[in-house]
Amino acid sequence: MLSKKTYPHFLVFCFAILAAPLVAQQGDSLQFITIGSPGTVAKGKVKLTGRVADEATGEAIIGAILQLQPNGANDVTTVDGKFTLTALPGNYVLEISYLGYETLRAKLEIHGGGILDFTLRDKTIDLEVVTVLDRGREDHVRAVVPGVELLTIEKIERQSKFLGETDVLRSLQAVAGVTSAGEGASGINVRGGNTDEILIFMDGNLLFNPQHALGFFSLFHPDLVNDVTLYKGGSPARYGGRLSSVLDVRLREGNNQHLSVNGGLSIASSRLSVEGPLLKKKASFIVGARAGYFDWILKQTQNVDLRKSQAFFYDVTAKADARLTPTTKAGFTVFAADDKFRFAEEVKFDYATYSGSAYLKQLVGKKVNLAAQANVGQYISSLYDVAGNDQSQFINRIHYRRGIVSGFYQPAAAYQLEIGTELSRYEVLPGELKPVGVSILKPEKLPAEQGNELSFFVQNQWSVSEKLELAAGLRHTFYKNSGPDNVLLYEPGVPKEEETVVDSLQFSKGEKIAGYSGLEPHFSGRWSVGKTSSVKLGYNRSYQYLSQVSNTASALPISVWQLSNHHLAPQKADNFSVGYYRNFQKKPVDAHLELFYRKIYRLIDYKDFAQLLLNDHIETELLTGIGKAYGVEFYLHKNYGRHKFEGSYTWSRSLRQVEATATQEAVNAGRWYPSNYDKPHSLNVNYFWQMGTKVSLSMNFVYSTGRPTTAPISSYTNSNVWAIPIYSDRNQFRIPDYHRLDVALDIGPWGKKQGRENSLTLSVYNLYARKNAFSVFFRQQPAKPVTAYRLSVLGTAFPAITYNFKF
Amino acid sequence: MKKFAFLLAASCLFFTCIDPVTLDIDTEQRSLVVDGVLTDSLGEQAVKISRSAIIGYGNDxxxxxxxxxxxxxxxxxxxxFAFEEKGPGLYVRTMKGEPGRAYHVEISTPxxxxxRSEPSVLKTPLPIGDISTEVVEQEFVNSAGNIDSEQRLLLKMGLSVxxxxxxxxxxxxADGTYEFQESTLAARVCYVGSRPDLNNIKIFDTNALANGELFDEPFLDMLLDYRFSRKYCFHVLQYAISEEEFKYWESINDVVNIDGSFFDPPPGTVRGNIFNVDDPDEVVAGYFSVAGVSYERRFVTPDSLGLGFIEPxxxxFRPGRVRPPECNDCTVLGASSLDKPDYWQ
Known part of the structure; x- marks a missing residue:
C-alpha cells in the first residue's frame, strides 16, 4: 500500500530516524539564577548539586534530564531526584525536562559551586507516557505540529456558559475551524468534517457519542477534566482510525494529600466530585458524578405532551492512580453515562456508554518508558415506539476492546522516539427490533459484524537546531472484517438494489470477509523565524474503517456505526496544513494564521430518502464520492492585564462530489456541492474582564454563515395529499446566518478561611434573544402560499445561576 | 418519521420557537405533474396533468x-385505451382494469x-375486513392557555392476510357524507360531502405482520364535531398497490412531514413512476397508480358511538340571532345537495 504519493513522506521519516541522535540546542530564558558570590571567581570547574521535585507534591522526580548549555554538561536525576553538574564559571542556560512536566529553563550566572533545588510543574496527567508534542496554547509558536489546540480548564471556564455550566465541547466551538450543526445538535465538526470523523478519547476510553441531552452537555465532567487537546489536522502516529481530527480529553489525578469535595448546583443539572489519597502520596482517587433533570421544567409548561415527557441524564466517572514503585505507575478510569428521553405517549429513546481503561507504565533505566493500556467498552442506543399497534424497541450497539503497547525513548532532550502497536476489535450489532406489549410487529435482528484493526506506529520528534524541529511518524493498519455474516452479491455494472441481488456468500465465524490496509504517514516541521515567530507545515494521511451512517442534518444518538466490509471500502483522507505563528515580544500577545486543505476519497454519501435503520442491505442506500475542505484561520490572543481578549475568524469551504457511474446515480448531476457543514464565515470573540479581585465578567460573541439546506421550489397535489414539495438540488440554499452573544459574571470565591470555597456564576446565554435558525422547513396552509419557517432551538435569552462549592 | 417531530419539541424544552422567515429562493422552475389512477372497478378512470405551483410568489x-x-x-x-379531455388538464375514460394485467400510461404534451409510466401489474383487491370506531379524549391547550380536551373519532381496520x-x-x-340540518322553520336537510382524510397518508405493508392478522389499526383520526350530530357516512376505499407505489407514498409521507427537526432526513424530490422518454433526468412529479380497489360504506350516528348527543x-331557531349562512341555506356549503343519496339508510 506504499503508493507513489506516500514515498516522499516515508523518506523524510527515515531521514528523521537516522539523523535524530544529533543533539541540538533549545531554550528560552525564563529564570535568572546567580550561584556563588559575583565578586569571587572560583578557579577551575565548580560542582552544582541539587534535587528536582514535583511542584505540587514535593515528590522527587526520577529520570529528569538536565542540560547545561553551552558546555553540554548533562545529568539525569537519581531515584531521590538528585543531580550533579560541573562547569567552569560563566553564563549558562540550564534546561530541565521530564516527560509530562513543563520544561524548565533557567539562566545561570555561575561564580562558584552551590546547591540548587528545582521544582517542575506537572503539565499533563500522563496517562499516555508519551508527550510527543509540545502542548499548550502558549507554545503555539514553538510546537511542531500545526493545528493543535490545547484547552486548559481555566480557559474552558472563560467560555460561554449554558445553564451555568461550562462544557468542553461547547468551549471547543470557540476554536477556529470547529463548529456544530446548531444548538442541540450532536457532535462537533472540525474543519468541515463529519461528526464521525473525529477520534475521541477520555483518559484512554474511546467514545462514540460524547454528548448528553442531545448535545447540550458533553460527557466530560468539568471538575475532572485536566486538559483537552484537539488535533485539527495533523496528529501523532499513535492516533488513527478517523479522517479529520483527534480530541484527547485527559482527566486529573485525585489529590494525593488530602480529601476534598467539589460541586455545583443549577436549575437543571448538578455535579459533585470527591477526591483524595488512597495511600498518602502514593495513590489517589477521584470520583465525579453528574445528573441533568429537566422533568420538573417540562412539568411547568403549558404543553400537555411536554408534561408527559421525560429528559434525564447522569454520568459517573471514577479514576485511581498509584505509584507502585519509584519507577512504576498504574491506574484505571471507569465511566458510565446514560441518557433517557421520552416524548408524551409517542416515542422514547435512550443511549448509554459504559467504558473502562487501565494503564501500566514502567520506567526502564533513565531513558526508556514502557506503557500498556487496555480499554473495554460499549455504546448502546434504543429507540422505542411507545404507542399503538407497533410498540417496539429498536436497539443498536457497538462493543469494543482495545489494547495498546508502546515504548518511548528519549536519549537526549532534543530527540524523542515512540514505537507501539495497537489492536482494536469491534463488534457492531447494527439493529434489533423487539416487539413490546401488544405489538403486531415481527421481531427482527440483523447479524453482528466484526472488525479488527491491527496497527503499528512509530513517531519521532527531533529538534534539529534552534530553528528547525521535525516530527515524523508512520502508522500502518491492517483491517479485517470477519464472519459470521451473510454477504449479498449484486449484479455487476448496475446500481446495487434489492432487485439486483444475484447471490449471497455465507461466512463462518472468524472467516475473513474483506481486508484493507493502508500506510499513514504523519509529518510536521517547524522553522523558527527569530525568537518570536515560526512557520509550520503538516501533512498526514488517515483511513477510517468505522463510520457512522447518518443522513440527518446532524448524526443522531441512535445512528448506526458501519464497519468497512465487502461493499464498503474505508474512507481515506489527506490533510495538509501550513501556518505562521507569532508572539509579540513584550507582552503575552500571540497570533497565528493557518491554511488547511483536506481531500477525502471514497466519501460516503446517501441516496435521497435512504433507509438506514434496520437495513440488512445498507449498501443499496449509499453512494460513494469525494470531498474536499479548505480554508484559512486567523487567531489573536491577548493574555495579560485585567482585560483579556481572544478572537478567531475562519473562512472555509467543505464540498463534496458524487458522480454517476454504472453502479450509482449522481447527486446534483455530478457537480461539487456544499456539505451540510459548509459555513464559509465563522467568527468567535471572547472578552474577559477581571473587574475586581473576586468579580469577573466574560462575554462571547459568535457569528457564522447559515448552513446549506435543500429548499422546495414548487409544489403539487396528488390524490388526497397536497403541498407535496419539489426540491432544489441538494444544499443549494442557506438558512439564515447564526449569531449570538453570551455573558457571565463570576463572583467569588469566598469563605476560603473556613476551609471552603464558594462561588456564584450568573450567566445569560443568547443575551439579545436572537432566534437563530436550527433549520428551515416549509408548510402550506389551505388556500395560502407556502411559507418558510425557521426552527430556533434556543430562541430566547437564557439566564442561569449556578452555585459552586469546594471543601 | 413524524414521531421525530415530537422528539424535537421535547428536546428543546419550552424554549424552542417556530416562526416564519424569509429566504432568498428565486426560481421559476415548474415541473410537470401527473396524477392518475386505474382500478379494477368499472367507472371513470382519470388522469390529471398539470404544472407544479411555484413557491414563494404570493398566491400562486x-x-x-x-x-x-x-x-x-x-x-x-x-x-x-385512449382517454378524452373532459376539462382543462383532466383526461378520462370509463373502463376497468383486470387484476394480473400490467398497465402503463403514455402522454404527449402540446x-x-x-x-410514460413504468408498467405496473394490477393487484387483486383484498376484501375490507372489520371497520371499528373508537372515541378518544385528547387534551390540548386552548387559546386562553388552559388545558382543554376534545373528542376525536378513530376509524380502525382489522383484516387477515x-x-x-x-x-x-x-x-x-376515506371520504365522507353527512346530514346537515338548517335551523330555519323548514329545517331542510342537506347531504354534504367532506374530505376527512386530506393529507392523511395511510399505507400498510402486511409483510410486517407477525402472523398475518391485523387488529384495529387506526387509519383515520378526526374531530368529533357537529358533522356527527345526525348521521355520517364514511366511504372507505382500500387499494392493493404495488410495492413501488408503497415506497412512493412512504417517501411522500416523509417529505410532507419534514418539520426542521434534528431527525429530518435530508429532503429530496420524490420521483414517482413517470418519466420523460427523451430526457429521463427531467423531474416529472406524481404517480400513475394501478391498483385493485375494494369499497365499503360505514354509517356512524351519536348512538352508534355511544354518545347520545352531539351538538349540531x-x-x-331563535329569532334575532345571527346565524351562519348555511343554517339558512345548507346548499351554500361546498359539495352539498338536498337530494338524498340512494344508498342513504
Missing part, C-alpha cells in the same frame, strides 16, 4: 392544468414532450 400556489395532451393507457396484451401467498401492500382512503352547528 395553484397547479396550472395542462390541456391539449394526448393520453392513452396500454396493457401488456397490446390493448390501447409542447412535444413524451411522458394469513392465507395469502403474496402479502399485499395496502393504502386506505345550527341550534334551535
Amino acid at each position: 400556489n395553484i397547479l396550472t392544468p395542462v390541456p391539449g395532451c394526448t393520453v392513452k393507457v396500454l396493457d401488456d396484451a397490446g390493448n390501447t 409542447d412535444g414532450k413524451h411522458l 394469513a392465507d395469502l401467498a403474496e402479502k399485499p401492500f395496502l393504502r386506505w382512503r 352547528k345550527c341550534g334551535g
Whole structure:
C-alpha cells in the first residue's frame, strides 16, 4: 500500500530516524539564577548539586534530564531526584525536562559551586507516557505540529456558559475551524468534517457519542477534566482510525494529600466530585458524578405532551492512580453515562456508554518508558415506539476492546522516539427490533459484524537546531472484517438494489470477509523565524474503517456505526496544513494564521430518502464520492492585564462530489456541492474582564454563515395529499446566518478561611434573544402560499445561576 | 418519521420557537405533474396533468392544468385505451382494469414532450375486513392557555392476510357524507360531502405482520364535531398497490412531514413512476397508480358511538340571532345537495 504519493513522506521519516541522535540546542530564558558570590571567581570547574521535585507534591522526580548549555554538561536525576553538574564559571542556560512536566529553563550566572533545588510543574496527567508534542496554547509558536489546540480548564471556564455550566465541547466551538450543526445538535465538526470523523478519547476510553441531552452537555465532567487537546489536522502516529481530527480529553489525578469535595448546583443539572489519597502520596482517587433533570421544567409548561415527557441524564466517572514503585505507575478510569428521553405517549429513546481503561507504565533505566493500556467498552442506543399497534424497541450497539503497547525513548532532550502497536476489535450489532406489549410487529435482528484493526506506529520528534524541529511518524493498519455474516452479491455494472441481488456468500465465524490496509504517514516541521515567530507545515494521511451512517442534518444518538466490509471500502483522507505563528515580544500577545486543505476519497454519501435503520442491505442506500475542505484561520490572543481578549475568524469551504457511474446515480448531476457543514464565515470573540479581585465578567460573541439546506421550489397535489414539495438540488440554499452573544459574571470565591470555597456564576446565554435558525422547513396552509419557517432551538435569552462549592 | 417531530419539541424544552422567515429562493422552475389512477372497478378512470405551483410568489400556489395532451393507457396484451379531455388538464375514460394485467400510461404534451409510466401489474383487491370506531379524549391547550380536551373519532381496520401467498401492500382512503340540518322553520336537510382524510397518508405493508392478522389499526383520526350530530357516512376505499407505489407514498409521507427537526432526513424530490422518454433526468412529479380497489360504506350516528348527543352547528331557531349562512341555506356549503343519496339508510 506504499503508493507513489506516500514515498516522499516515508523518506523524510527515515531521514528523521537516522539523523535524530544529533543533539541540538533549545531554550528560552525564563529564570535568572546567580550561584556563588559575583565578586569571587572560583578557579577551575565548580560542582552544582541539587534535587528536582514535583511542584505540587514535593515528590522527587526520577529520570529528569538536565542540560547545561553551552558546555553540554548533562545529568539525569537519581531515584531521590538528585543531580550533579560541573562547569567552569560563566553564563549558562540550564534546561530541565521530564516527560509530562513543563520544561524548565533557567539562566545561570555561575561564580562558584552551590546547591540548587528545582521544582517542575506537572503539565499533563500522563496517562499516555508519551508527550510527543509540545502542548499548550502558549507554545503555539514553538510546537511542531500545526493545528493543535490545547484547552486548559481555566480557559474552558472563560467560555460561554449554558445553564451555568461550562462544557468542553461547547468551549471547543470557540476554536477556529470547529463548529456544530446548531444548538442541540450532536457532535462537533472540525474543519468541515463529519461528526464521525473525529477520534475521541477520555483518559484512554474511546467514545462514540460524547454528548448528553442531545448535545447540550458533553460527557466530560468539568471538575475532572485536566486538559483537552484537539488535533485539527495533523496528529501523532499513535492516533488513527478517523479522517479529520483527534480530541484527547485527559482527566486529573485525585489529590494525593488530602480529601476534598467539589460541586455545583443549577436549575437543571448538578455535579459533585470527591477526591483524595488512597495511600498518602502514593495513590489517589477521584470520583465525579453528574445528573441533568429537566422533568420538573417540562412539568411547568403549558404543553400537555411536554408534561408527559421525560429528559434525564447522569454520568459517573471514577479514576485511581498509584505509584507502585519509584519507577512504576498504574491506574484505571471507569465511566458510565446514560441518557433517557421520552416524548408524551409517542416515542422514547435512550443511549448509554459504559467504558473502562487501565494503564501500566514502567520506567526502564533513565531513558526508556514502557506503557500498556487496555480499554473495554460499549455504546448502546434504543429507540422505542411507545404507542399503538407497533410498540417496539429498536436497539443498536457497538462493543469494543482495545489494547495498546508502546515504548518511548528519549536519549537526549532534543530527540524523542515512540514505537507501539495497537489492536482494536469491534463488534457492531447494527439493529434489533423487539416487539413490546401488544405489538403486531415481527421481531427482527440483523447479524453482528466484526472488525479488527491491527496497527503499528512509530513517531519521532527531533529538534534539529534552534530553528528547525521535525516530527515524523508512520502508522500502518491492517483491517479485517470477519464472519459470521451473510454477504449479498449484486449484479455487476448496475446500481446495487434489492432487485439486483444475484447471490449471497455465507461466512463462518472468524472467516475473513474483506481486508484493507493502508500506510499513514504523519509529518510536521517547524522553522523558527527569530525568537518570536515560526512557520509550520503538516501533512498526514488517515483511513477510517468505522463510520457512522447518518443522513440527518446532524448524526443522531441512535445512528448506526458501519464497519468497512465487502461493499464498503474505508474512507481515506489527506490533510495538509501550513501556518505562521507569532508572539509579540513584550507582552503575552500571540497570533497565528493557518491554511488547511483536506481531500477525502471514497466519501460516503446517501441516496435521497435512504433507509438506514434496520437495513440488512445498507449498501443499496449509499453512494460513494469525494470531498474536499479548505480554508484559512486567523487567531489573536491577548493574555495579560485585567482585560483579556481572544478572537478567531475562519473562512472555509467543505464540498463534496458524487458522480454517476454504472453502479450509482449522481447527486446534483455530478457537480461539487456544499456539505451540510459548509459555513464559509465563522467568527468567535471572547472578552474577559477581571473587574475586581473576586468579580469577573466574560462575554462571547459568535457569528457564522447559515448552513446549506435543500429548499422546495414548487409544489403539487396528488390524490388526497397536497403541498407535496419539489426540491432544489441538494444544499443549494442557506438558512439564515447564526449569531449570538453570551455573558457571565463570576463572583467569588469566598469563605476560603473556613476551609471552603464558594462561588456564584450568573450567566445569560443568547443575551439579545436572537432566534437563530436550527433549520428551515416549509408548510402550506389551505388556500395560502407556502411559507418558510425557521426552527430556533434556543430562541430566547437564557439566564442561569449556578452555585459552586469546594471543601 | 413524524414521531421525530415530537422528539424535537421535547428536546428543546419550552424554549424552542417556530416562526416564519424569509429566504432568498428565486426560481421559476415548474415541473410537470401527473396524477392518475386505474382500478379494477368499472367507472371513470382519470388522469390529471398539470404544472407544479411555484413557491414563494404570493398566491400562486395553484397547479396550472395542462390541456391539449394526448393520453392513452396500454396493457401488456397490446390493448390501447385512449382517454378524452373532459376539462382543462383532466383526461378520462370509463373502463376497468383486470387484476394480473400490467398497465402503463403514455402522454404527449402540446409542447412535444413524451411522458410514460413504468408498467405496473394490477393487484387483486383484498376484501375490507372489520371497520371499528373508537372515541378518544385528547387534551390540548386552548387559546386562553388552559388545558382543554376534545373528542376525536378513530376509524380502525382489522383484516387477515394469513392465507395469502403474496402479502399485499395496502393504502386506505376515506371520504365522507353527512346530514346537515338548517335551523330555519323548514329545517331542510342537506347531504354534504367532506374530505376527512386530506393529507392523511395511510399505507400498510402486511409483510410486517407477525402472523398475518391485523387488529384495529387506526387509519383515520378526526374531530368529533357537529358533522356527527345526525348521521355520517364514511366511504372507505382500500387499494392493493404495488410495492413501488408503497415506497412512493412512504417517501411522500416523509417529505410532507419534514418539520426542521434534528431527525429530518435530508429532503429530496420524490420521483414517482413517470418519466420523460427523451430526457429521463427531467423531474416529472406524481404517480400513475394501478391498483385493485375494494369499497365499503360505514354509517356512524351519536348512538352508534355511544354518545347520545352531539351538538349540531345550527341550534334551535331563535329569532334575532345571527346565524351562519348555511343554517339558512345548507346548499351554500361546498359539495352539498338536498337530494338524498340512494344508498342513504
